[in-house]
Amino acid sequence: MPCTVQGATLVGVDAIPVGVEVDLLRRLPAVVVVGLPAPSVRESADRVRSAILGAGYEFPKQRVVISLSPADLRKDGTGFDLPIAIGILAAAGRVPEDRAREYLMVGELSLGGELRPVRGALAFADLAKKMGMRGILVPERCAHEAALMEGIEVRAAPHLAAVVEFLCGRRDLPPRSETIAPGPTSSMDLKDVCGQIHARLALEVAAAGGHNLLFEGPPGCGKSMLASRLPSILPPLTIEEALECTRIQSVAGLRSPEGGLASNRPFRAPHHSISLAGLVGGATLRPGEVSLAHHGVLFLDEFPEFPRNIREALRAPMEDRQLVISRAEGRVCFPARFMLVAASNPCPCGYLGHPSRPCVCSPTLRERYRGRLSGPLIDRIDLRVQLHPTSPHELLQDIHGESSTCVRKRVVEARDRQRQRYGGLISSNAELPAEQVLNACDSHPLALALLQKHLEDGAYSARVGRRLLKVARTLADLEGADRVGLGHVRMAIDLRSDVEEQSCAF
Numbered sequence: 001m002p003c004t005v006q007g008a009t010l011v012g013v014d015a016i017p018v019g020v021e022v023d024l025l026r027r028l029p030a031v032v033v034v035g036l037p038a039p040s041v042r043e044s045a046d047r048v049r050s051a052i053l054g055a056g057y058e059f060p061k062q063r064v065v066i067s068l069s070p071a072d073l074r075k076d077g078t079g080f081d082l083p084i085a086i087g088i089l090a091a092a093g094r095v096p097e098d099r100a101r102e103y104l105m106v107g108e109l110s111l112g113g114e115l116r117p118v119r120g121a122l123a124f125a126d127l128a129k130k131m132g133m134r135g136i137l138v139p140e141r142c143a144h145e146a147a148l149m150e151g152i153e154v155r156a157a158p159h160l161a162a163v164v165e166f167l168c169g170r171r172d173l174p175p176r177s178e179t180i181a182p183g184p185t186s187s188m189d190l191k192d193v194c195g196q197i198h199a200r201l202a203l204e205v206a207a208a209g210g211h212n213l214l215f216e217g218p219p220g221c222g223k224s225m226l227a228s229r230l231p232s233i234l235p236p237l238t239i240e241e242a243l244e245c246t247r248i249q250s251v252a253g254l255r256s257p258e259g260g261l262a263s264n265r266p267f268r269a270p271h272h273s274i275s276l277a278g279l280v281g282g283a284t285l286r287p288g289e290v291s292l293a294h295h296g297v298l299f300l301d302e303f304p305e306f307p308r309n310i311r312e313a314l315r316a317p318m319e320d321r322q323l324v325i326s327r328a329e330g331r332v333c334f335p336a337r338f339m340l341v342a343a344s345n346p347c348p349c350g351y352l353g354h355p356s357r358p359c360v361c362s363p364t365l366r367e368r369y370r371g372r373l374s375g376p377l378i379d380r381i382d383l384r385v386q387l388h389p390t391s392p393h394e395l396l397q398d399i400h401g402e403s404s405t406c407v408r409k410r411v412v413e414a415r416d417r418q419r420q421r422y423g424g425l426i427s428s429n430a431e432l433p434a435e436q437v438l439n440a441c442d443s444h445p446l447a448l449a450l451l452q453k454h455l456e457d458g459a460y461s462a463r464v465g466r467r468l469l470k471v472a473r474t475l476a477d478l479e480g481a482d483r484v485g486l487g488h489v490r491m492a493i494d495l496r497s498d499v500e501e502q503s504c505a506f
């Protein structure tokens, strides 16, 4: 009689159930795996044979047929070792099948039978809970992560023999639980930044309203330093957000299984040589940088150096806050709710407008470089700030601004106002749909008149006008004002046109 146990595979950031059916046939001994196994799953047959022998059990001297279902889903990863081994032992009558059926199993086996950790333990635990399984059986090192999922029994074992003994009722594997509390937060602080008052304001506004941001300035003026401190002033991760971040990092293999819950908002800074698959994910259906930056910040330094196709590929996830990849296996959805911070030099050599160093670029080169800072993607960046090298006065006087804790307090208050206004469906002003902008941004007639004048002059398109209102709304929220005033719109225009005006002046 064939025996079935429950395994699973990762597709995107989700785990998908896979039935592992094992039958023993009275034919020449061999192991056959069917049901679209990837090479890593095909190799599992050899590992499992050694592991079963290594754990002290007999491997059946028959033909072992392993069928993975659904048959049309490609199965990848090494997590099938454990369900295949238990399936074979159940078919051979060494493990009670009804006990084995109660648990979802994942784990890689060494040739000696030790259980090794796999990617995505949290996603597997979530699946087991959704399927209504009694529990999940994982390698010892995955126990911390799997136990972050509440409401599911997590049992962990160091060795195949321990799993077999547990299923036979001869040994207990105590259920694991984990306190869900965020760990220590990053030590990066905004007070480390010297001077740059205007850029600090833009960073605060960006954090308060979830707006995208562009920094332009010569090398070494602190663009990366400022951007990397954005997560420290954003509201702390909620438990749900932290669980999502942990799950994505685990599926991508970027997290130590013992790491516990993610405590900081992600900050991803890919180099401009990144591939399209690396940015948006998809090659092996693993999450790309846009998903790794989910609930955090994607920082693109030297933005004009990123190839055009990469810059264009960011548009869809920025609009939809998710990324859908269509593959032969079906559609896979990756979460991608991130804030974009781009940084650029004023010209290829970086010294255009520098107080002491001359620019060596030709006008054509400069123009081509600036040209890459236009287009539909840049239109979606509402705050554009020019940075200047820190003056000797600021450096020598050691002039530092507020700490991240002070700024974060204002940001959290502004975000609370937004949440109250939008009823929890929209989390920030930047996410406000176009048709709701006018209503939500209760504006003073003078403020609207100023905006109207700019629109009539042709300085801004209607879309940009709406985006300006959203930034003005954030400025009002930071002040605790109910209405958007003339000053807020003026400041929003100033924060958007800083880069363009400055560069025209050169």
Ligand SMILES: [Zn+2]
Pocket (backbone or CB within 6 Å): 347, 348, 349, 350, 351, 352, 359, 360, 361
């Ligand atoms: Zn130059």
